[in-house]
Amino acid sequence: MKYLFSFILLVHAAVHLLGFAKAFHLAEINTLSQNISKPIGTLWFLTFLLFSITTAIYIKNYKFWFVFAFITLILSQILILMFWKDAKFGTLANILILIVSLSAYGQFQFDKMVERETKEILKDAQTKNPSFISEKDILHLPEAVKKWLINSRVIGQEKSQTIQLKQIGEMRTKPNSKWMPFTATQTFNVQIPGFVWETKVEAMPFIWMRGRDKLYQGQGNMFIKLANLIPVVNESNNKQINSGAMIRFLAEICWFPSAAINNYIVWESISENSAKATLTIKNTSVSGIFKFSTEGDITSFEAKRYYGGKTNSKLETWRINMTSHKTFNGVKIPNKSNVSWKLKEGDFNWLNLEIIKLEKYNSEKNIIID
Numbered sequence: 001m002k003y004l005f006s007f008i009l010l011v012h013a014a015v016h017l018l019g020f021a022k023a024f025h026l027a028e029i030n031t032l033s034q035n036i037s038k039p040i041g042t043l044w045f046l047t048f049l050l051f052s053i054t055t056a057i058y059i060k061n062y063k064f065w066f067v068f069a070f071i072t073l074i075l076s077q078i079l080i081l082m083f084w085k086d087a088k089f090g091t092l093a094n095i096l097i098l099i100v101s102l103s104a105y106g107q108f109q110f111d112k113m114v115e116r117e118t119k120e121i122l123k124d125a126q127t128k129n130p131s132f133i134s135e136k137d138i139l140h141l142p143e144a145v146k147k148w149l150i151n152s153r154v155i156g157q158e159k160s161q162t163i164q165l166k167q168i169g170e171m172r173t174k175p176n177s178k179w180m181p182f183t184a185t186q187t188f189n190v191q192i193p194g195f196v197w198e199t200k201v202e203a204m205p206f207i208w209m210r211g212r213d214k215l216y217q218g219q220g221n222m223f224i225k226l227a228n229l230i231p232v233v234n235e236s237n238n239k240q241i242n243s244g245a246m247i248r249f250l251a252e253i254c255w256f257p258s259a260a261i262n263n264y265i266v267w268e269s270i271s272e273n274s275a276k277a278t279l280t281i282k283n284t285s286v287s288g289i290f291k292f293s294t295e296g297d298i299t300s301f302e303a304k305r306y307y308g309g310k311t312n313s314k315l316e317t318w319r320i321n322m323t324s325h326k327t328f329n330g331v332k333i334p335n336k337s338n339v340s341w342k343l344k345e346g347d348f349n350w351l352n353l354e355i356i357k358l359e360k361y362n363s364e365k366n367i368i369i370d
Contacts, residue, residue, distance in 0.1 A: 009058065017048050117196050166183070193279065222309050255333050
């Protein structure tokens with residue numbers, strides 16, 4: 001896609017040289033029947049240069065390339081209108097470039113939103129003077145949870161404060177729809193429960209969706225745009241979306257097990273290999289059941305969650321199966337999982353994901369620490 005668009009930019013840039021050549025009598029240009037003055041010919045050459053610069057900075061991933069594209073498109077279209085009879089088909093190329101440029105601008109705005117919201121959820125995180133987990137810290141927990149934490153090797157490790165992880169995987173929106181590959185980055189405030197999850201999903205060839213899910217101060221928000229331009233989901237701050245975001249945070253402590261000892265989670269033993277966890281934020285609580293292997297690996301999480309974020313959404317069983325484990329920074333966590341809704345018409349496995357990187361996040365310096 002990138003190289004195809006670059007080629008289109010270069011070809012469109014080169015076409016503008018015809019006006020320059022016509023004005024300065026550098027070649028016989030039969031496709032341009034109208035006379036072109038030298039000052040106007042100079043503008044055709046300037047447009048060629050600007051499109052060439054736009055192509056170069058686009059290839060180099062300069063984030064403001066779309067600004068150059070917008071300026072160049074205006075100049076190009078003015079010239080096309082002046083010589084409409086001969087140059088009208090150049091409008092088609094300009095429309096394509098405009099759509100891609102608008103999408104890039106939408107991506108820039110989306111990324112700025114994610115950056116701002118990430119700073120917001122981390123602003124109260126204390127990253128100085130970290131504490132370390134001892135066996136005394138887990139004495140009050142159910143046996144199954146203690147075994148999990150010991151098996152995860154968190155004893156003696158630094159207590160998680162801020163975490164950022166990278167994900168890859170596939171998702172789908174309906175039981176019979178096609179799987180769509182995605183990449184994602186998720187940042188957590190482990191001290192004061194919150195996260196920002198942003199993803200890029202390949203909806204179809206050359207068409208991407210950008211999504212952001214968030215939990216901040218007990219309030220959830222889900223925002224999805226198609227091609228960085230068209231909002232398709234924007235649900236926030238209702239009972240269903242807030243509850244769903246809280247349940248998600250609770251489930252995802254499997255990636256930073258030291259959160260299990262924080263006061264915002266209360267544990268209740270169910271059996272030798274299972275325990276109920278209740279997360280409370282601002283007097284609102286959600287619960288779910290964790291299950292563990294006999295060795296102490298976490299194997300699943302299950303909770304009642306609203307199927308969708310709208311006010312008429314109904315509670316259904318939401319289940320995560322952890323299928324593989326891996327050690328990151330000395331802590332053993334589930335690195336592969338599949339997520340399903342257990343509906344009356346059958347299980348709907350809608351998400352398969354893999355953690356490929358997990359790091360501590362320094363909120364003060366806005367950097368990642370390996």
